Amino acid sequence: MGDDFGRYRGTESRIPQWLRRRPKKNAGDSAFGEGDAAGREALLFAVADAGMPISPAAHPVGYRCSCDRIGCPTPARHPLSFAWQTQSTTDRPQIERWARNQPEANFITATGMVHDVLDVPLEAGGSALERLLERGIDVGPVADSGGDRMLFFTATRGTPEDEDEWWPCELDCHPETMDEHPGLRWHCRGSYVLVPPARLPGELSVRWLRGPEHPLPDPLTLLETLTDACARYAGENGELDPHAVAWPLGR
Template identity: 60%
Template sequence: MVGAPLARRMKRRGRAAKRSRTPLDSVLEYARLGWASCPGAHPLREGGRACSCDRLGCPDPGAHPLSPAWQMQATTDTAQLTRWWELEPEANVILPTGRVFDVFDVPLEAGLSAMARMDASGSLTGPVAANGDRVLFYVATRGNPDDEDEWWSCSLDCGPETIDSMPGLRWHCRDSYVLAPPSTLPSGQPVSWLRPPDGRPLPDPVRVLDWLADDFE
């Protein structure tokens, strides 16, 4: 039952975020933090297609960039961000990883358990978001490590089927991205912050990974 209070808080914050913040508000705030963003596809509520993109049978509805050139387009330029979201106000928010931050993407139960234990120990979690049945921990990027096997892309492109020591973990880093608050999932549920970014330095990824590893043993 450790995760129950956090789960309730996640639902409350998700509803509040949906009422009070628009995608444009959020990307401008991310830009102030130095976090680049670009528009993403969004779920369709009517018609026979699940995604606003032009890809038939989209494998990841509403959870991918609008443009295949997203890595070059992602920006902190507030004028460009404003133009994009004024043209596509329902566009979801895509944040590229491996630049300012990496993201540990874990199953909901494991993420809530790790947060509770970090809170109990007084360890800072850094920004944490809820994305459906996943919890995303934003950590300092490791840059370009020598061991290329440590890197993989997001699930829309390719990813390991399993990781022997930590099945279910996705490490979004170079050449990957995440769907950020206040994006909307196909279920209608918003992606929401459990711990919003506050401008403080992001936590060390190895330290956060140690906490997450306890839930995969």
């Protein structure tokens, strides 16, 4: 695994340049940097059309969160409702109502129903994405999440008849966990991620690198390359055991 990684490190890659690019803001741009309100709705509809259910989330107010929780640990990254799992929908009229009645709101997508998300450090994700594309492997939607994480959207494993066959809980990501982690987080049932266009404190954003028009791949086709990239990233950044942190260390 990863025997050919070295030959890419000495070559000039277009993907890091791609990741560093930030969309230019025009005078008519909305706060989301994605054009006007219609453009925002179009991006949300595209997520819904791909079958990924969404619901409203908090948004930044300066460096704070729009919620009323003092010292919110996940500012602008959490749903507005505790019922987000049942509230999440692909229904266009409902999404349109939310978007127009809450023009500043971010949106989350509930994972584990139609899709999962493999969440990795941005640097590791960039190198993995380059390798996957060069090998001709089908990669689905990919998002830059706040300039430090990369989200790979995949099909879900579904809910097996034998619950014992489900992935061990140590592989799942708690959505409220915001501690820095060099490894891969697997968002499946009971979790969520922000979807573009989303704003974060400090003028950061969540934006598509590959849009939701790309079909969702089987997560296992990406897993080896992503875990290898995470292990190498951890090793290069001084982690004691780079292979141990390819997965989350626990809940």
